[in-house]
Amino acid sequence: MLARTSTMTQSTPASAASLAPLASAPLAIVVLAAGKGTRMKSDLHKVLHPIAGRPMLKHLLASAAELAPQHQVVVVGSGREQLEKALGETATIAVQEPQHGTGHAVQQAQGALAGFSGDVLVLYGDVPFVRASTMQAMLERLHAADEPAVVVLGFEPDDALAYGRVIAQDGLVAKMVEFKDADAQERACTLCNSGLLAARAEDLFALLERVGNNNAQGEYYLPDIVNIAIADGRTAAVVTTDDPDEVAGINSRSELAAAEARWQGRRRERAMADGATLVAPETVWFAWDTVVGRDVTIEQNVVFGPGVVVADKVVIHAFSHIEGARIASGVSVGPFARLRPGADLAEGSRVGNFVEVKNARLGEGAKANHLTYLGDAEIGAHANIGAGTITCNYDGYFKYRTVIGERAFIGSNSSLIAPVRIGADAIVAAGSAVSRDVSDGELRLVRAEQLIKPGWADRFHDAMKRKKAEKKG
Structure with a gap:
């Protein structure tokens, strides 16, 4: 007679104690x-x-x-x-x-x-x-x-x-x-x-x-x-x-994708059961070791690579990609942010839209809100990094570090050419290319002299229009 067995495995993982190896059987x-x-x-x-x-x-x-x-x-x-x-x-x-x-x-x-x-x-x-x-x-x-x-x-x-x-x-x-x-x-x-x-x-x-x-x-x-x-x-x-x-065995790319989908579905359910809000769960992708705290909000189209730890009360805005990063309580990330391995965001810091952070630490309350690259850097507490700022950390052969002090203000479109140190409470004026250390409380302005040539642009446009007309003729 063909019959089903009534013996069943447990529906939920057993405790660590119950999974101890049998004493008499290696x-x-x-x-x-x-x-x-x-x-x-x-x-x-x-x-x-x-x-x-x-x-x-x-x-x-x-x-x-x-x-x-x-x-x-x-x-x-x-x-x-x-x-x-x-x-x-x-x-x-x-x-x-x-x-x-x-x-x-x-x-x-x-x-x-x-x-x-x-x-x-x-x-x-x-x-x-x-x-x-x-x-x-x-x-x-x-x-x-x-x-x-x-x-x-x-x-x-x-x-x-x-x-x-x-x-x-x-x-x-x-x-x-x-x-x-x-x-x-x-x-x-x-x-x-x-x-x-x-x-x-x-x-x-x-x-x-x-x-x-x-x-x-x-x-x-x-x-x-x-x-x-x-x-x-x-x-x-x-x-x-x-x-x-x-x-379920995996023998093809299609079956691999199906297995990924099943794994992700269960991981999303667990994240929400543990106290995280997923605004559009089906668009959030976790890695096998992602750690997510309570009262975390994850918006649409967020991807986690391996090695991410997210503390409580974090907001991760849409279209962010995070890998190898530690995110402390109260941090805001994105939208459209990229955190690469070694990114470490201290409590209350902010990384905004189109900001990339790699092997860098943002101190408590530090902000990089727009269009910025921070690589191999230490940013002090409550420092403000202006839009378009980059740390120039690579010379083609070696990586160098940038250190920015507490409460420093880095103006927009600045290039910090490592190795370089910006002191506490210092100000770097917008558009500066800084290659030497800036002392505490100092203002550093590094710009080429602005030249003014009245009427030059008008003459240039007139000449180019004549040349274009002659070419057509």
Whole structure:
């Protein structure tokens, strides 16, 4: 009889305490990422394509890290160098070449786990949003009283399509079958196989040795270890996620965009639930690590890159782009502002329209309201930066710093040629190009002498009009 399992994962993330690794069972994570990703049509490895500014593989590994695994092994085919560069020392790389199916892929991790005795979670690099609580539920089921040999993660999509099926009764698996090998009755089952599973290391690799490739694809299927265990008279269990999106794979640019949209939708909801106002939520884009405080107002078409922390009572006006910035309480940003990495806006400061800030700190109450570039700079409290001001911080070889004192007034259309220091309460007259330090309280005016030539413009226009007329004639 085909039936649905009643075992469900938690609908919300578990507490940190409940995600502690099982005391008697060390954990290893094996992530399969050997697929060629041809549908992406990209030179970038599929699992390194970003969602919310973070490679999809790192989303997955971050969730797994909540369970404190002893080992993380990523199985790759092509693109090994890209993954090694992206992961560094955080994971061991195992190579599957050639690719003979998912069972064969997991076998490639055996060498990296030599001598390991504990639980193994098999995950997929292109299935990035599996919750730590779901992984924990699988491990807890593995250590239940009936001691199943394998625990698989199932899901029930709106359309079962060509997914492999899990034939189960009351949470116990009777059979695993790939869609291409399933008969009509089996295809009618709505419980699908996500591909994720948990097993003890000794069981996993022993069962894999017995997997054959007598199937429609001629490959070694990982789910076959379930059928082998059942044939041995052992128990196999299924845990079902309550959110099919959690196990949605990403194989194309279109699916990547859909995953981004789902992630952004949930992040916007969380921001509003935490006390932020999003004037047009669908136009605000967060990064994976964006921190937003309470009573923050974010207007239309605001984009956050990675590394942004926004304190309480901040207003971010429309069409602003913010990355790598810290924004203190009571700050106003934009519209049409750009904050680049290293921007640090102190309490009550203001960055207005068409102002760009990079590696610069604005002190408390400082203002740069219009058409300004502030790079590699320190702006003192309550300083006023006039429209069109730029800090000239780069000479083609090196970067230099500009320091502006408290309450200094920088007139419009001024160029501050670094390295330069403007003192407290100093005034730089509009249109000045300042290349030497300005003392506290000093007025600095650096302009060329204005020459007046009466009638010159009239004579010029008359001469040019005659020349143009002669040319036409």
